[in-house]
Amino acid sequence: MPHPTLALAMEEIPLEGTIALRTLARFVDLATDALGAAREEIDALNVYPVPDGDTGTNLHLTVSAARDALTAAREADAGREAALTALARGALLGARGNSGVVLSEMLGEVVRRIGRARADERGAVVMAEALERAADAAYAAVGTPVEGTMLSVARAAADAAVERASDPDARTGAVVTAAAAAARAALARTPEQLDVLARAGVVDAGGRGLCVLLDAAETASTGRRPPRPPRGPRIPVPVPTPVPATGPATGPATVPATVPATGPDDGDGDVPAAGADLHEDGPSYEVMYLLDAPAEAVPVLRERLAALGDSLVVVGGEGLWNVHVHVDDVGAAVEAGIEAGRPHRVRVTHFAEQVVTPRTPPGLDGGRAGRAVVAVAAGPGLDRLFADAGATVVRGGPGHQPSSAEVLAAITGCGASEVVVLANDVDAVRVARAAAEAAEADSGLRVAVIPTEAQVQGLAAMAVHEPGRSFDRDVVEMTATARHVRHGAITVATERAMTMAGPCAPGDVLGMVAGDYVVVGDDAHAVATDVLGRLLAGGGELVTVVVGDPAAAPPDLGERTAAWLAAEHPVVDVTVFDGGQDRYALMLAVE
Template identity: 40%
Template sequence: MGEVQRVAEEAESVADGHLLRRWARRAVDSLQKRRGEINSLNVFPIPDSDTGTNLLFTMRAALDSAETIEDDVRSAGRVANALARGAVSGARGNSGVILSQVIRGIAESVQGEHIDGRSFANSLTTATGLASRAVSDLVEGTIVTVLRASGEAAQECVDTKTPSGEDLASVVAAAADAAAIALNKTPEQLDVLASAGVVDAGGFGLVLILDAFVEVVTGKSQVREDLGTPDPRSSAVVDVSAFDHDWAHKSPIECGDHSEQDFEVMYLVDDSDDDRMTALRTRLSVLGDSTVIVSDGFGGWSVHVHCCDAGAAVEAGLEAGKVHGIRISSFLVDERDQLVARAERRFPGAGARGVLAVVAGESAAALFESEGATVLRCDDAPVTRAQLLGRIRQMERSEVLVLPNGALTAQELVAVSAAARDPLHQVLLLSTSSMVQGLAALAVHDAQRNVADDGFTMSEAAAATRWGSLRIAVERSLTYVGTCDPGDAIGLMGHEVVLIGPDVAESSARLVDLALGSGGELVTLLMGADAPDDLAGQLEAHVIAHHPGVDVLVYQGDQPGDLFQLGVE
């Protein structure tokens, strides 16, 4: 027997029910391995990152149904019917329902013991028709577009009437190649894909499923290095920064209260007929969008819809026949779970907590960093809201506690807090009005506590710290305690001027006495860059002499402006 004849006979011997089951197993394996990749592409019709999961569940349901056949497994028609029943009853999501129609197309086109190139081409053509009729609002650039391209290529291969036209391997390979090309062009057809810089997730999965068919027929693995890469000739390959990147939070269909569709509803219907299912489709299209209704070819239907009123969608089905297998999922819950998972993948420090402190002064920065804080310097210019928000996001921590230390106004902090709040960041801006209050808060920081408890404890420590500062007047000014002249020492408690004096040492001692007037156990001094060299020693000696039992901690801060900051606890 010649080698060519032997290969041909072996190919024919496996083009039966056994081959279809091997294909289903291989497709399940491929979808399992690349589920995460497919999920990451999922932006249409709902960016809920579950297309890969839905395709996998649907294909696995088809395989489980086919695996129950114990006799007459060689019959391609019988195995195809089992695959179709399992796929329709177990279909998940839009993409899963469309995949069930691909498998149903095979079941309707393969009636005998074997499957050949012509019957496979017919199955894709049939599947395209079934899927197109099942979708209420057909959109180009989706899995249906990719399916249609594969069917047209398969049919063209058959119609060539060359020896390869009837060969299953040639037809399947032509279909898979055409699907891959069509997939890479989907961003050209659907703006939301171009805006996100991705190809259609469902179409990507379909290419993997067709490639799995090629592999079981030919025994050769399919390697497509450019799969999922937009066609370079496409007008969609442009600078995506020009697009609206808020696509993940928008939907063209809104509920009565102007919210997005809240639920995905799926169920199976038996004991019905075409007329009642047509009426059901009309009613569901009024209730929501993404309505897909498909038949398994054996008297059962699978129903899918996105809507705001899940109960009404189920009630509509009850009027059409016997409803079972009801599955309802909330897009809000799914989005939360996906964003949490995305945060865990994105951040190497996901779950870890960070503290960000706004600090002036080289030594002060080193002091905060030695306590584990990330520092944003504000020596030369005021910190802007954009700078603070950017540093929060650069920290790559899912929990961030911010010590503003008086560098921004309350209004600015509110704006930063609003902008920083998103599902990837839990950000708490603590009320620290000075660096000494920030040090007091940082001293009680405990990353092992719940973030809210940690933030509360740190805020409580900051609030319990009375703080003041001494600086030199640079111009004549009127204050609550009188007029100051350039060169005068100005003492403040909080943001209020409480004393003015011509002598730095005397004014510093008076400020300490005022700060300790209502008691205290610890005085923290953070010395500025312009403080006289002996000022820290003089103040420490003053506290010891006039306030027995009060401890003094002195740190060099090198901050500009203030000769020193003091905190009393």
């Protein structure tokens, strides 16, 4: 796609009035990347309510799901209200863990307040009220609110935002900046509020994640990057006895002798870590599920689950809820959901295994063995091609970008101990990497993402996949083959724009090479041959032509293109496939 001009980039920074949808899109992009970078740091800080080391991963996956849903809605030209609804629903469906579920409710409140904003309201007031409602919702969502957690950080940020917005001259960016600064200050105070943090010498992991999000919001709303949090003082932490690998947890998890109180790893080799007590009488399992149920059934469900365990969070609305609880009796927790409605996507985690059990070597994890490939496919024909080659398929493509949760489900559901993921799209690469990180952290799988940027690169990589090779060698061969593929595509312009090949108008045929527009024309066949000529200028032995959905591809375009190749390049082998992909009349590859 063409790079935006500086003027368009500056339009993303709101100065007054209604908060723009493009600003929210920029925020979730920045937040996803920032949480991805801070994921390991936040995971290492995770000691409350259970030291399961996954808070950063859960927050990252939750925001990534929200970003994916918003991106898909915008690509489908959904209106503002539908796009905001998609963002909130994406966060709800993709939420993982206690922190992720709470965050999904907070994001939902923020976008709902933004969606109800009137044209005559100041953006500063809208944002302040959004943050205030988000904090209120976070407290309401948790069965037993505890200070010194992300709840305290959220409340401090909201209070600062409201105070700053009371100035009639305050703008949206100033409100977000005040909220982010207050959150960082509140985070530093969390060890004073929660003994388990003080004993471990760390700040709250969920609160740190919320600070990362607010910092991303500050960048999205002002264009500035907040200062890097200072590295906190070192607090000596005695090295305790490790928890036994079998039986109930009876002591704290092992930690290094010193850990930083705040701030990320600065590269000197000291990685933040933490330990916390896991008592024999504490819940052994984390249970999560989505629940289809009427609102009137939720209060009873909360009572049932509160009696079974702790860390209870139930969020959602309009018939769909995300349920999280820590219990000993998994069956009873699920049965409570069945009595309330229809639970699905049930996920159970055994804390003792998650905290103390070493990662299982490939092939020894409860029956998992062998290697599988997960491929993102952009159309029904491409689905069949990848499936016939042995891949587990996830539907993707323009307007149908998969979520990290969908890719994660495919990775963990394929039954293999080693998994290769073919993203096959620029935007899907980030999603695939987030899912791969989660699969490795949660399931001990060995996962490699090959950053294929086009469907035809994925097909080429799939063709050389050999499960009999070592994992590393197979990944190297597939990656090298994909990189040697020169790829292009033919599409039709839907709006007036300036491209690298010149201006285009709706209905113009656009030719692309490696994602860049190189030709604008009025005849699909002529543009296709132009693109192929460019791709073959450096030589080539095999050309692959993938024909799109009939609505996108003129009749016989694939056959006419193959005939042109036979006449103009007779020594080149040509293969034509029916891919059925949307938007692209042809996808082209030269090997």
